[in-house]
Amino acid sequence: MESKILVEEWGAGLWLLVLAGEHDLSTANRFEQTLAEIERSGTDVIMDFSEATFIDSSTLRAVIRHAEKPSERVVVVAPPGAPPRRLFNLVMPSDSRIPVCDTREDALRALGR
Amino acid sequence: MGCSVLRGSDGVSGRVMRVEERFPLEAASVPLARRLVEAFRPQMAAEAFGLLRLVVSELVANCVQHSRGRGTVAVEAARSDLHVHVAVRCPKGVSAPQVVSPGSRGGGGGLGLAIVDAVAADWGIGEDGSCSLVWAHIAIGEPESPPGN
Numbered sequence: 001m002e003s004k005i006l007v008e009e010w011g012a013g014l015w016l017l018v019l020a021g022e023h024d025l026s027t028a029n030r031f032e033q034t035l036a037e038i039e040r041s042g043t044d045v046i047m048d049f050s051e052a053t054f055i056d057s058s059t060l061r062a063v064i065r066h067a068e069k070p071s072e073r074v075v076v077v078a079p080p081g082a083p084p085r086r087l088f089n090l091v092m093p094s095d096s097r098i099p100v101c102d103t104r105e106d107a108l109r110a111l112g113r
Numbered sequence: 114m115g116c117s118v119l120r121g122s123d124g125v126s127g128r129v130m131r132v133e134e135r136f137p138l139e140a141a142s143v144p145l146a147r148r149l150v151e152a153f154r155p156q157m158a159a160e161a162f163g164l165l166r167l168v169v170s171e172l173v174a175n176c177v178q179h180s181r182g183r184g185t186v187a188v189e190a191a192r193s194d195l196h197v198h199v200a201v202r203c204p205k206g207v208s209a210p211q212v213v214s215p216g217s218r219g220g221g222g223g224l225g226l227a228i229v230d231a232v233a234a235d236w237g238i239g240e241d242g243s244c245s246l247v248w249a250h251i252a253i254g255e256p257e258s259p260p261g262n
Contacts, residue, residue, distance in 0.1 A: 022147075024140075024143045024147075024170050024174065025143045025170075026140040026142075026143050026144055029140075054147070054170075056143075056170040056228070057174070057224040057225040057228055058174060058225075060224060061224060083163050083167075086163075087167070087228070090228065090231055090232070091224065091227075
């Protein structure tokens with residue numbers, strides 16, 4: 001299945017990344033490059049996995065590395081029951097640094113916006 | 114692109130029992146390896162099949178990352194009554210696979226095998242001649258409808 005990354009600037013210092021389709025080692029470089037491009041503005045990032053049908057540790061690593069940067073805040077959107085949500089729950093069951101939300105509205109609230 | 118494909122059925126129901134293929138040691142082989150095990154989708158519970166795809170993805174990615182692009186990665190999956198048994202072989206790498214706990218951080222190194230450890234019924238690391246071997250057993254579960262219906 002084709003993989004897509006949609007990037008939208010939602011406002012001052014706020015970005016939305018939508019990952020659709022399947023994401024693994026073969027797409028990780030593109031994802032990391034996208035994160036590096038928006039990092040220059042230093043910022044809050046909502047990563048929406050609602051349309052992702054598959055992710056593995058390559059994608060998770062990129063999310064974790066980005067969230068570990070002091071200037072960046074990351075919130076993940078992943079619907080309950082979907083494969084990405086199960087993987088986030090497995091890897092980050094009680095991680096408050098990368099909140100995992102059901103919807104984009106929840107993600108905005110988690111960022112205090 | 115795969116080098117060869119082997120498929121075996123049980124000779125009665127036509128149910129696929131075993132698939133095997135070699136892929137180049139490159140990132141593009143990861144989704145191809147997931148496609149190889151699509152043959153087991155009708156035989157497994159949906160969540161179990163998702164775990165099979167995840168494990169295959171992690172094991173092939175692990176080979177690609179540790180073998181520096183030399184040779185091929187061989188992926189084999191065979192079913193028994195209760196499990197699909199996955200074996201991934203590649204040239205011995207320059208660094209041994211590491212495992213970290215799924216909840217730990219630090220850039221995520223070793224995360225792939227930690228995920229395999231968390232979702233597989235059993236798994237292990239070994240050697241097969243000049244190759245590294247990582248294997249895992251994934252529980253089949255109850256498919257939503259019997260194969261062929």
